[in-house]
Amino acid sequence: xxxxxxxxxxxxxxxxxxxxxxxxxxxxxxxxxxxxxxxxxxxxxxxxxxxxxxxxxxxxxxxxxxxxxxxxxxxxxxxxxxxxxxxxxxxxxxxxxxxxxxxxxxxxxxxxxxxxxxxxxxxxxxxxxxxxxxxxxxxxxxxxxxxxxxxx
Amino acid sequence: xxxxxxxxxxxxxxxxxxxxxxxxxxxxxxxxxxxxxxxxxxxxxxxxxxxxxxxxxxxxxxxxxxxxxxxxxxxxxxxxxxxxxxxxxxxxxxxxxxxxxxxxxxxxxxxxxxxxxxxxxxxxxxxxxxxxxxxxxxxxxxxxxxxxxxxx
DNA sequence: AAAAATTTGTTGCATAAGTAACGATAGACT
DNA sequence: AGTCTATCGTTACTTATGCAACAAATTTTT
Numbered sequence: 202x203x204x205x206x207x208x209x210x211x212x213x214x215x216x217x218x219x220x221x222x223x224x225x226x227x228x229x230x231x232x233x234x235x236x237x238x239x240x241x242x243x244x245x246x247x248x249x250x251x252x253x254x255x256x257x258x259x260x261x262x263x264x265x266x267x268x269x270x271x272x273x274x275x276x277x278x279x280x281x282x283x284x285x286x287x288x289x290x291x292x293x294x295x296x297x298x299x300x301x302x303x304x305x306x307x308x309x310x311x312x313x314x315x316x317x318x319x320x321x322x323x324x325x326x327x328x329x330x331x332x333x334x335x336x337x338x339x340x341x342x343x344x345x346x347x348x349x350x351x352x353x
Numbered sequence: 354x355x356x357x358x359x360x361x362x363x364x365x366x367x368x369x370x371x372x373x374x375x376x377x378x379x380x381x382x383x384x385x386x387x388x389x390x391x392x393x394x395x396x397x398x399x400x401x402x403x404x405x406x407x408x409x410x411x412x413x414x415x416x417x418x419x420x421x422x423x424x425x426x427x428x429x430x431x432x433x434x435x436x437x438x439x440x441x442x443x444x445x446x447x448x449x450x451x452x453x454x455x456x457x458x459x460x461x462x463x464x465x466x467x468x469x470x471x472x473x474x475x476x477x478x479x480x481x482x483x484x485x486x487x488x489x490x491x492x493x494x495x496x497x498x499x500x501x502x503x504x505x
Numbered sequence: 506a507a508a509a510a511t512t513t514g515t516t517g518c519a520t521a522a523g524t525a526a527c528g529a530t531a532g533a534c535t
Numbered sequence: 536a537g538t539c540t541a542t543c544g545t546t547a548c549t550t551a552t553g554c555a556a557c558a559a560a561t562t563t564t565t
Binding site: 298 | 521522529
């Protein structure tokens with residue numbers, strides 16, 4: 202399987218930043234996904250929704266979308282599933298009845314705290330596997346990309 | 354919208370490495386996806402397949418899977434579409450007739466070189482927007498994660 | 506050499522995701 | 536008040552994805 206060197210202007214996929222970031226993100230995410238999948242049969246949108254509500258305590262679907270960058274249909278469906286599971290409750294806003302305020306039930310909080318703990322351990326493992334210098338480089342470059350992507 | 358500080362063990366989503374990597378990857382990829390989408394109506398699996406064949410010149414579906422980390426059904430369908438578009442041709446291996454060798458047609462090569470060029474410019478823009486020091490940090494940390502994920 | 510197991514690539518089916526349209530509500534404009 | 540526009544969240548429809556089963560070819564085992 203020879204490299205095609207007809208044209209030296211070529212950019213191998215494995216050197217392409219979009220591809221490399223995707224690979225890294227996907228592999229890391231999947232490794233964590235195993236946790237919430239095996240523990241609660243959750244999907245990624247469900248975990249992110251749970252995490253966002255858990256983090257803010259009281260929040261609306263729209264705010265979850267903004268904070269987690271998920272599509273509103275994803276969030277809507279995740280909320281539905283979490284509600285079925287009795288992990289959250291909705292309260293209609295009395296000043297604007299289009300809006301629903303979401304809060305975790307005790308069960309929901311329990312699951313959130315448990316998974317949050319797993320997430321922190323997972324992250325600690327990654328950082329210590331990387332070592333302090335690589336971890337610092339990762340932090341620096343992620344911040345730089347975040348600023349690039351989302352300039353305040 | 355107050356932070357929920359009942360429990361200090363909580364890990365905010367925006368500090369979670371899996372989430373941050375995904376955001377970065379998704380945003381960067383989508384910005385590049387605009388290019389191949391608007392130019393040729395291509396999908397991401399199609400672009401990756403085109404890029405992989407273009408890079409190796411002559412390759413099989415299985416090898417594309419291995420090199421690009423895409424699921425074999427994704428690759429199979431991308432090959433089908435690229436073939437319809439007359440961007441690649443298949444040749445059955447004479448020693449093992451399960452295997453098909455894939456090569457780009459002239460049209461396929463043209464599209465590949467064009468998009469490869471766009472990709473390089475895109476990448477150059479990102480690196481220069483990041484600046485040399487952040488770009489170096491990104492390179493370092495991506496390599497570190499790649500080693501972690503895929504230890505040879 | 507026949508049977509069993511493996512490999513390559515495709516396809517049927519079920520699930521996930523996004524677009525666009527929607528109902529319900531609220532706000533702005535005349 | 537009445538109309539027009541915008542917003543919040545849901546849903547119908549279409550497309551994308553992945554698993555599992557598959558056919559065809561090859562390799563291994565007996």
